[in-house]
Amino acid sequence: MHRVKLADDIYFLGFNDRRTHLFENYWPIPYGVSYNSYLIVDEKIALIDTVERHFIDDYLEQIKAITNGRPVDYLVINHMEPDHSGALRAVVARYPNITLVGNKKTFDMVANYYQITDQSLEVYDDSILELGKHKLTFATIPMVHWPETMVTYETSTKILFSGDAFGSFGAMNGGVFDDEIDLNFFEEELMRYFTNIVGKYCPHTQRALKKLEGLDIKMLAATHGPVWRSNLNYILDRYQKWSSYTTEPGAVIVFGSMYGNTEKMADVIARQLAVRGIKNIRVYDASKTHPSYIISDLFKFKAFIVGSCAYNNELFPSVETVITKIEHMGIKDHLLGIFGSYGWNGGGVKNLKTFADNMKWDLVYDPVEEKGTLKQSKFEQCIELANAMADKLLA
Numbered sequence: 385m386h387r388v389k390l391a392d393d394i395y396f397l398g399f400n401d402r403r404t405h406l407f408e409n410y411w412p413i414p415y416g417v418s419y420n421s422y423l424i425v426d427e428k429i430a431l432i433d434t435v436e437r438h439f440i441d442d443y444l445e446q447i448k449a450i451t452n453g454r455p456v457d458y459l460v461i462n463h464m465e466p467d468h469s470g471a472l473r474a475v476v477a478r479y480p481n482i483t484l485v486g487n488k489k490t491f492d493m494v495a496n497y498y499q500i501t502d503q504s505l506e507v508y509d510d511s512i513l514e515l516g517k518h519k520l521t522f523a524t525i526p527m528v529h530w531p532e533t534m535v536t537y538e539t540s541t542k543i544l545f546s547g548d549a550f551g552s553f554g555a556m557n558g559g560v561f562d563d564e565i566d567l568n569f570f571e572e573e574l575m576r577y578f579t580n581i582v583g584k585y586c587p588h589t590q591r592a593l594k595k596l597e598g599l600d601i602k603m604l605a606a607t608h609g610p611v612w613r614s615n616l617n618y619i620l621d622r623y624q625k626w627s628s629y630t631t632e633p634g635a636v637i638v639f640g641s642m643y644g645n646t647e648k649m650a651d652v653i654a655r656q657l658a659v660r661g662i663k664n665i666r667v668y669d670a671s672k673t674h675p676s677y678i679i680s681d682l683f684k685f686k687a688f689i690v691g692s693c694a695y696n697n698e699l700f701p702s703v704e705t706v707i708t709k710i711e712h713m714g715i716k717d718h719l720l721g722i723f724g725s726y727g728w729n730g731g732g733v734k735n736l737k738t739f740a741d742n743m744k745w746d747l748v749y750d751p752v753e754e755k756g757t758l759k760q761s762k763f764e765q766c767i768e769l770a771n772a773m774a775d776k777l778l779a
Contacts, residue, residue, distance in 0.1 A: 387446055388560045390603060391541040393518065395423040396611060397446055399439040400555035407553065411580055411676050415573060416555030419467060420607050422545055424538070425451055427516030430458040430485075432536055432545045433607055437470035444471075444478055455479050458505070458513065460520065461486040462547035463533050464493040468607050473498050485513065487524055489532035507534075525549065525592035527585045535596070542602035549592065550619050552609030553577045563614035570610065574619070576680040577608065578626050583683060584713045589627035593620075626683050629716045633777040634664025634685030638678055639692070640671060640700030640732075645725040646693045648758045649766050653689055653723065656770030662777055670702035675709045682715060687773050688745070689721035692732035699735045707739045718743075719776050721769050722751035725758070748772040 388396040402416035419439065422432040429451055435443050447456065456479045461469060464486075472494070476482055484494060484504045495501050507513065513520040517540065524534045528549050536545040553573040559565035582589060604612035604619065612619050637654055641647040647669070654667050666681050682688055688710075692703040699707075720740055724732035733753040740747050749772040754762040 387450065390422070390543060390605065390611065393425045394538065394541060394543065395425070395450055396560060396605065397421045397423055397435070397443065398556060398560065399435050399443070401436065401438070402555050411553075411576075412674050413553050415553065417553050418556045418608055420605070420609075420611075421468075422605055423447060423450055424515060424518055425454075426518045428457040428514075429454060430460055430513070430515055430520065431456055431475065432460045433462050433468045433547065434459070434471035434475055436467045437474075440471045440474045444474060456482055458483050458485050458515075460513075460536050460545070461490050461494070462536055462545060463530060463607065464490060464497065465530060465548070466497065468547070469494075469497065473500070476500060476503070487522075487532060487534055489526075490534075493532055523595060525588070525595065527588035528592045529582045529585050529588075537599055537601075542600050543605055544596070544599060544601045544603070545605045547607055548581065549589075549606065550604050550609075550612065550623065551577055551581075551606040554609060556610065560611055561614070562610045562612045562618070565610055567615065567618065572680070574609065574622070575626065575683065576676055578623065579680045579683045579713075580676045583626070583679065583715070586627040586629065586716075589623065593624060593627070629683070631686040631718070632664060632684060633662065635662060635666070635687035635689055635773060635777070636678060636681045636685050637665065637667045637689045637691075638670050638703065638706055639668075639690070640695075640703035641669070641691075641725075642693055642695070642700070645754065645757050646691045646700075646723070646732075649723045649725065649752065649754065649762070650689075650691055652758070652763060652766040653721070653770045653773075656767050657774055660771065660774035660778070662774055670700070670706050675706050678706055679709060679713060679715075682710065682718070687719040687721070687777055689723070689769070689773065690736060690739075691723040691725075692736060693724060694726035694729060694731035697729055697731040699732055703732070704735070707736070711739065711742055715743075718745045719773060720745040720747045721749060721773050722747070723753070723766060723769065724751070725754040725756070727756065746776070748776050
């Protein structure tokens with residue numbers, strides 16, 4: 385557990401979770417995750433968000449130690465997701481006179497999750513909460529990534545407490561601030577967090593970035609991952625790029641293959657892309673790679689080339705999982721290629737065509753489908769599919 389000063393009277397309270405395998409019981413977190421809360425000790429004492437319930441006992445003891453036993457006056461709730469509100473009931477039980485600070489949508493959720501219906505202070509955009517030397521203002525950023533989400537800004541230190549926005553997977557291995565950690569190590573986990581947790585709501589993220597433009601921000605304090613104080617442009621530029629679907633020339637190739645025939649086609653396509661000068665090529669077996677890594681790379685690279693064998697006249701199940709997730713995310717503005725194989729009846733490529741119709745991406749070449757093992761005519765069509773994609777990427 386980390387207890388770190390962000391500024392005079394402002395503390396970071398963060399807990400590392402290296403035991404959980406799946407965040408939200410779905411997303412792999414091989415490097416763990418942190419849950420960050422913040423405490424301001426002034427004439428009035430304010431907590432900003434809490435932590436996952438597993439850490440309640442240590443969390444309450446740390447608050448008591450920092451405040452010298454003084455009661456906490458306010459709990460600011462930027463985000464109600466239970467990994468951040470999990471200690472809410474315990475905090476209220478410890479400090480029965482505490483006031484919960486949030487917006488109208490916050491308190492509907494407080495009532496539904498924790499059956500607490502009083503002790504609330506409703507705030508709006510530009511509301512002010514005086515703590516003494518420190519003053520808090522608020523801005524709602526709905527659907528980044530829940531409807532009640534807001535951010536809290538401390539006006540004297542210019543710290544923005546941003547909830548899940550600007551967060552990251554990955555436990556804090558000693559370092560807390562961005563200038564104390566290897567950003568190259570965090571890059572993938574930062575992007576995987578954005579693309580999979582926030583990425584469905586890119587238009588809302590764009591609106592939020594626009595809304596926060598007027599703030600003079602010296603530090604970004606999110607509820608997961610590092611606190612940003614030296615490299616704010618690093619994280620802000622990436623959020624701008626990712627949420628506007630700005631990609632690099634490169635290809636994500638995903639296949640589902642039972643006996644290797646569809647995989648052969650994927651390798652032919654990948655090789656020809658490399659021959660044509662495309663260096664950023666990622667080839668994934670959908671049965672082995674979790675969709676979170678594929679989606680992250682899809683936000684990075686312009687081309688998506690997907691292949692499936694037929695499976696009971698349908699898509700191969702692991703490919704179906706990937707494309708269903710991509711459809712759900714609503715990712716925009718990509719180039720698309722389709723291929724696949726079958727034994728006695730189709731189903732894979734047919735359903736990938738439905739995916740193409742739904743996504744309305746630029747299908748660069750007619751779908752290539754082989755019966756049985758890869759033969760010369762379809763081999764050549766795989767080459768042509770790769771050439772058509774390379775032409776687009778290099779244009």
